[in-house]
Structures are given as structure tokens and as C-alpha cells.
Amino acid sequence: MTTELVVLFPYNANIEIVLDDLKRRGYTSNSAMTVPLHDPSESPPTIAAVGTGGRSNWDIGFVLGTIGMLLGSIYGFVWPGGPVLWALAGLIFSFGAGVGLDWLLRIRKIHRRRKRSGIVLWIRCDDAEAKRLQTWLADFGVDGIGVIGETSGLQG
Amino acid sequence: MMHRRKSISLNSPARYPRMTVKGISINYLRFSNAYMTIWWGMAFPGFGQWFQGRYFYGLILIVWEFFINLQSNINVAICYTLAGRFDDARQAIDQRWFLCYIAVYIFAVWDCYHVGIDLNRRVMLAEREEQQQKSFSLSSLSIELLALRDSRLSVAWSLLVPGAGHFWLHRKLIAVFFMVIWILTIVQSRVPQGVLYTMVGDFTGATRVLKPEWLLFVPSLYLFACYDAYVSTERMNELYVRELNDYLARRWRAVPGRVAFRGGEEGL
Numbered sequence: 137m138t139t140e141l142v143v144l145f146p147y148n149a150n151i152e153i154v155l156d157d158l159k160r161r162g163y164t165s166n167s168a169m170t171v172p173l174h175d176p177s178e179s180p181p182t183i184a185a186v187g188t189g190g191r192s193n194w195d196i197g198f199v200l201g202t203i204g205m206l207l208g209s210i211y212g213f214v215w216p217g218g219p220v221l222w223a224l225a226g227l228i229f230s231f232g233a234g235v236g237l238d239w240l241l242r243i244r245k246i247h248r249r250r251k252r253s254g255i256v257l258w259i260r261c262d263d264a265e266a267k268r269l270q271t272w273l274a275d276f277g278v279d280g281i282g283v284i285g286e287t288s289g290l291q292g
Numbered sequence: 293m294m295h296r297r298k299s300i301s302l303n304s305p306a307r308y309p310r311m312t313v314k315g316i317s318i319n320y321l322r323f324s325n326a327y328m329t330i331w332w333g334m335a336f337p338g339f340g341q342w343f344q345g346r347y348f349y350g351l352i353l354i355v356w357e358f359f360i361n362l363q364s365n366i367n368v369a370i371c372y373t374l375a376g377r378f379d380d381a382r383q384a385i386d387q388r389w390f391l392c393y394i395a396v397y398i399f400a401v402w403d404c405y406h407v408g409i410d411l412n413r414r415v416m417l418a419e420r421e422e423q424q425q426k427s428f429s430l431s432s433l434s435i436e437l438l439a440l441r442d443s444r445l446s447v448a449w450s451l452l453v454p455g456a457g458h459f460w461l462h463r464k465l466i467a468v469f470f471m472v473i474w475i476l477t478i479v480q481s482r483v484p485q486g487v488l489y490t491m492v493g494d495f496t497g498a499t500r501v502l503k504p505e506w507l508l509f510v511p512s513l514y515l516f517a518c519y520d521a522y523v524s525t526e527r528m529n530e531l532y533v534r535e536l537n538d539y540l541a542r543r544w545r546a547v548p549g550r551v552a553f554r555g556g557e558e559g560l
Binding site: 146147148149151152155165168169170172174180181182183185186187188189190191192194195198199201202203205206207209210211212213214216217218219220221223227255 | 322323324325326327328331335370371374375409412413415416419420439440483486487489490495496498499502504507508510511512514515516518519522523526532533536537539540541543544545
């Protein structure tokens with residue numbers, strides 16, 4: 137009887153090691169396949185990206201942070217406390233203000249953080265092999281293993 | 293799947309390669325937001341170009357900025373102006389060099405804006421093009437590799453030493469540029485001594501020892517290095533994920549019909 141394993145991998149080179157090992161054990165692309173997961177909201181960049189692309193949620197924070205740090209270091213020469221202290225204060229305060237402002241501006245137009253779910257690996261093997269594969273896969277830091285088959289891999 | 297435009301053959305070189313992983317460094321195409329490009333170009337001539345990945349030309353402008361700013365004494369004049377001491381500002385500025393500063397400054401900003409728009413059109417095409425990207429390179433001097441990295445960590449390293457975050461990303465040339473100009477700037481502006489005096493509470497000592505003509509370079513340098521490390525990490529993660537997905541799709545692609553689900557037969 138055959139069992140099917142569905143394994144979720146994070147993005148690193150472990151998936152390549154696993155696939156190479158599977159190939160050596162005689163698995164082909166008929167018995168092992170990968171399905172990289174994409175963010176469904178992802179679409180090809182349009183002409184609008186020429187003007188608005190390359191934005192991040194921290195932009196305003198970095199801009200205001202630079203200005204605040206600069207002003208702090210300048211007025212630090214005049215004010216008690218010295219340039220170092222005022223530069224630091226200016227940086228922290230303006231960076232925070234900038235990030236907050238960015239957040240406020242984003243409330244309407246949501247810049248979502250890009251999600252990276254992982255890579256799904258599907259393996260078809262026989263029941264006895266399924267158990268061995270699961271113990272072996274556990275060493276590769278997989279995010280999860282699912283079992284489809286006659287007998288559940290977990291209950292034995 | 294997805295939005296890839298089929299190219300004639302994957303063996304033919306890409307018209308607009310997304311990335312180069314070669315020799316001792318990595319460079320890649322990225323969307324550069326027009327406002328951010330102008331901002332960094334104004335904060336420090338040359339940074340707009342660096343933000344777009346044009347390192348050689350940016351470096352020339354940065355060296356020029358250090359030279360002309362120190363010659364015309366602009367940073368000191370800025371300090372006096374903001375403190376309201378306009379006569380001192382007038383005295384401080386070197387008129388001989390000051391006028392040379394303006395044209396190059398404006399040109400540097402104009403250039404990074406205009407090239408940025410044109411570059412973004414190519415980035416759009418590069419994103420749509422199906423191409424065989426590299427994620428690893430081995431040469432006699434170096435090893436470059438892509439991986440999924442935490443952008444918070446690269447910012448944290450850059451906060452300690454600007455350039456360190458870029459080293460971690462295997463962007464070694466730009467990392468060296470950052471470190472050299474950073475170390476030069478803080479040593480010349482006496483920042484380490486200023487920090488030391490401030491920490492022991494000797495604020496007048498700190499004010500006396502710090503050199504404003506160099507100190508005013510620090511904020512834009514420091515923040516740009518952190519910002520660039522952040523956006524670089526995000527972009528390189530994107531490119532790594534894409535490369536790995538493409539590789540897996542070539543070698544271990546799931547084809548409809550090959551996967552046999554048998555649960556249904558048991559009345560599930």
C-alpha cells in the first residue's frame with residue numbers, strides 16, 4: 137500500500153539536500169514533486185511601479201531620523217548636553233515619529249508585508265517507507281508533515 | 293503559472309538580468325522609489341546613485357562631496373546658520389569653492405531622479421522576464437551566496453558598524469566602501485571621544501572635542517547605511533525565493549494528473 141506525505145519546507149538549501157537524497161533513493165519526479173507557494177495577491181509589476189515601486193514601511197522613519205539626528209548634532213553644539221546626546225535624542229524621536237506617520241498614512245492604503253509561506257514537497261512511498269521518511273525529514277527543520285494514506289503515519 | 297513571460301530559450305542571456313552574483317560581490321536591479329532616491333541624493337550626493345546600485349559613479353560623487361564640502365567649509369556654515377550666527381556663517385564659507393559645490397550637487401540629484409525612472413522601466417521588464425538566475429558563485433578570492441535573511445539583523449549590524457549588514461549580505465564591495473568612509477568620518481569628527489565624554493557626563497568636553505565640519509556627515513551616512521541594508525535584505529530575499537522556486541519548477545515540478553488522491557474512494 138502506498139502513503140503520500142506532504143511536507144512544508146522553509147526557504148533554505150535543505151529542500152535541495154532532501155530532493156537530492158530522494159533522487160538517490162530512486163524517487164523520480166513521478167513520486168516526489170514540489171509546489172512552491174506564492175502570495176496570491178502578487179501580480180506582475182505594472183507601469184505604476186515605475187513611479188511608486190520600491191517603497192517600504194520604514195522610509196519616512198529613516199528620512200526624519202536623518203533630519204532629527206542632523207539637527208540634534210548641530211544644536212548640541214549650542215545646547216547643554218552636547219552634540220552626541222542631542223543627535224541620539226533627535227534620531228530616536230524623529231525615527232519614531234516617522235514610523236508612526238508612515239503607519240498613519242498607510243491606514244487607508246495597506247502595504248502588506250510580503251508573505252513567504254514555504255515550499256510544499258509531495259512524496260509517494262509505501263507504508264513502511266513513510267515512517268522512515270518522516271523520522272529522516274524531521275532532521276531537516278521542516279515546518280510540518282502531513283500524511284495521506286491507508287494508515288495514518290502518526291497513529292502507526 | 294505566475295506571470296512569467298516566456299523567453300525564446302532560457303539558454304539565451306537575459307535582456308535585463310535581475311542579478312549578478314560574480315567575482316567578489318553581488319549587484320541586482322531593484323525598484324528605486326523616486327522620492328527616496330531624491331531624498332538620499334540630497335542628503336549626501338552620491339547616495340541616490342548607490343541606492344540604485346550605481347556604485348562606481350556614486351563613489352566618485354561621494355569623494356567629491358567630502359572634498360568640496362570640507363574645502364568650502366559648508367558644514368561649519370550650516371552649523372552657524374542654524375544657530376542664528378549669520379555673520380559667522382558668512383565668514384566661515386570659502387567663496388572660492390562654494391559656487392563649485394552648487395552645480396554638482398543639483399546635477400547629482402537630477403541625475404539620480406532621471407536615471408531612476410528609466411531604470412525602473414527596465415526593472416519592470418526584468419521582473420517579467422523568465423531567466424536563469426544564479427544564487428551562488430565561487431571564485432579564487434570569494435564565495436557569494438543568496439539565502440533568506442532577517443532584515444532586522446542586517447539593520448542591527450549596520451547600526452553597530454555601517455557596512456557590516458552589507459557584508460552579511462555578501463555585498464562586499466559596497467560594504468568596504470561604507471566601512472572606509474564611516475571609519476574615516478567618525479575618526480575625523482572625533483565621535484568616539486565625544487561618545488566617551490558624553491557617557492561620563494562631561495558634556496562641555498564632548499562639545500569641545502567634536503569637529504562639526506566632519507560630524508555633519510555622520511547622520512546621513514549612518515542612516516543611509518542602515519536603510520540600504522534593510523531594503524537590500526528584503527530585495528535579495530525576494531530574488532533568492534524566486535531563484536529557488538524556478539529551480540524546483542525545472543527539476544521537480546508538480547504536474548496535474550500525476551498526483552493520485554485516493555481518499556474519495558473510501559467515502560470521505
